Amino acid sequence: MKKYFIYLGLMLVLASCSSEDETLNQAKETSNEVMEENEKNSNQNTENSMIEKLDSIKLVQTKEDMKKQQGGVLLNNISMEEELAVNEEERLQEINEELREQLEDITKQTQDPVQLEKALTYLLGSHHYKQIFENAEEFEPDFEEPYLPYPGKSKAEVKQEPKSGKAIILLDASSSMLLSVDERMKMDVAKEATSRFAEVIGQESDVSLVVYGHKGSESDSDKVVSCEGIEEIYPMDTYDQEVFETSLTTFESKGWTPLAEAIKKAADMSDSFEEAITVYIVSDGVETCDGDPVKEAENFVKKDEERTVNIIGFNVDQDAEEELQNVSAAGNGDYYTANNADDLQKTIEYEWLPSAIDLAWAFTKAPGPWEILDAYNLFDVEHEKIKTTIKNENDRYNHTVNILAEEEMLSSEVISELQDSIEEKYQSRLDILLNTRSKKIEEIDESADKIKERVNEWTEEMRKRRDERGDIW
Numbered sequence: 001m002k003k004y005f006i007y008l009g010l011m012l013v014l015a016s017c018s019s020e021d022e023t024l025n026q027a028k029e030t031s032n033e034v035m036e037e038n039e040k041n042s043n044q045n046t047e048n049s050m051i052e053k054l055d056s057i058k059l060v061q062t063k064e065d066m067k068k069q070q071g072g073v074l075l076n077n078i079s080m081e082e083e084l085a086v087n088e089e090e091r092l093q094e095i096n097e098e099l100r101e102q103l104e105d106i107t108k109q110t111q112d113p114v115q116l117e118k119a120l121t122y123l124l125g126s127h128h129y130k131q132i133f134e135n136a137e138e139f140e141p142d143f144e145e146p147y148l149p150y151p152g153k154s155k156a157e158v159k160q161e162p163k164s165g166k167a168i169i170l171l172d173a174s175s176s177m178l179l180s181v182d183e184r185m186k187m188d189v190a191k192e193a194t195s196r197f198a199e200v201i202g203q204e205s206d207v208s209l210v211v212y213g214h215k216g217s218e219s220d221s222d223k224v225v226s227c228e229g230i231e232e233i234y235p236m237d238t239y240d241q242e243v244f245e246t247s248l249t250t251f252e253s254k255g256w257t258p259l260a261e262a263i264k265k266a267a268d269m270s271d272s273f274e275e276a277i278t279v280y281i282v283s284d285g286v287e288t289c290d291g292d293p294v295k296e297a298e299n300f301v302k303k304d305e306e307r308t309v310n311i312i313g314f315n316v317d318q319d320a321e322e323e324l325q326n327v328s329a330a331g332n333g334d335y336y337t338a339n340n341a342d343d344l345q346k347t348i349e350y351e352w353l354p355s356a357i358d359l360a361w362a363f364t365k366a367p368g369p370w371e372i373l374d375a376y377n378l379f380d381v382e383h384e385k386i387k388t389t390i391k392n393e394n395d396r397y398n399h400t401v402n403i404l405a406e407e408e409m410l411s412s413e414v415i416s417e418l419q420d421s422i423e424e425k426y427q428s429r430l431d432i433l434l435n436t437r438s439k440k441i442e443e444i445d446e447s448a449d450k451i452k453e454r455v456n457e458w459t460e461e462m463r464k465r466r467d468e469r470g471d472i473w
Helices: 002-055 063-068 080-085 088-094 096-109 113-124 129-137 155-160 186-201 220-228 241-247 259-270 293-302 318-330 341-350 356-360 369-406 412-469
Strands: 166-172 206-212 230-237 277-283 308-314 335-338
Touching: 002 096, 002 113, 063 129, 063 412, 080 369, 088 096, 088 369, 096 113, 096 369, 113 369, 113 412, 129 369, 129 412, 166 186, 166 259, 186 206, 186 241, 186 277, 186 308, 186 341, 206 241, 206 259, 230 241, 230 259, 259 277, 259 293, 277 318, 293 308, 293 318, 308 318, 318 335, 335 341, 369 412
Parallel strands: 166 206, 166 277, 277 308, 308 335
Antiparallel strands: 206 230
């Protein structure tokens, strides 16, 4: 009986162990099923995510489409300079492994040619169309703005003009020229106007530029240095635009106003000249170095009755204007008031009427064929950047299609359809580029034509004025 109970106990223990094993096995099977389902769902989500990304990509049809293109994920760190400079074969070698992995994933999810073409843009499209197109669109020809003054001299004034000779420009660079007029520093306006003025009077006279007030500072301790600092920065010579304009960059406004000594220097310079001498002063203030500019102007003209001292008072107060008027009167010259940059320009225009020879050559003030061609060539630098970007992008697409064909990831029919579509888009991009260039060439031509039209109108107006004035030459 005792043995029976022992046997019965063993049977119960075995039964219990068997039940636990079955439970564990069932749990394992359930866990494996859940993992497989999760993995399946994960793969499905990844596939859906990629398809959604491709669906959001728009294949290029217009220039605006190109400018909106986001660019490929495999080229995120490529700058525009790198895209234009680096050989595409080298770039493709660098991303070869990742590219192939992406292609395997994508071709498992879709065999549709349109989706596959979008995938090429998603992976390898250029990021830089917007920048390079805008650079090209913003290009403007750097045609020199022609100087076309409209003077208004009467016949009586013309008779009083001094004979052709030499001109000395005295430019005030004292500290007061650091003040502003029309939201610009007076010195900058005066330099610009002086450059124009020299161009005007340089048509008929040799020119010299003397600057004063540009040494030391406005402090009392620098008064002597400043008042003695009078310098001829453009020696008397025929007018050379480049050299003259360079001379204007060699000084800044700083100190006191030695107007009298500046006139005296002009007189000393004139002693060796036999021609008629005309002094033009551009100043914004009174003498501050204890000199007598009226006396110096009188001394200047005593030596030769054909000498004159003309003054442009630039944005001066009443006291300064009275003094400068007295100086010009003592120098047998004229005084002109210029309250702002516009007045200064008009005053300069008043001083010159072009000769018949000048008018005969006036057409050269407008852009000529070589200048227009230079503008074309400069634009083509930007144009070539777009062309290179289009070509490099197309090379990447064709390389990728070759991989798809070699690895047999797609059927030959799909490959053929994909290749045809890529070639069609490539030609479309080139057509967009050609149209962009044609429009820019038209803009360049229109810009040149507008300048030519203004020059022609000015030339006719000047001829009419010369006829009214009775000029022959």
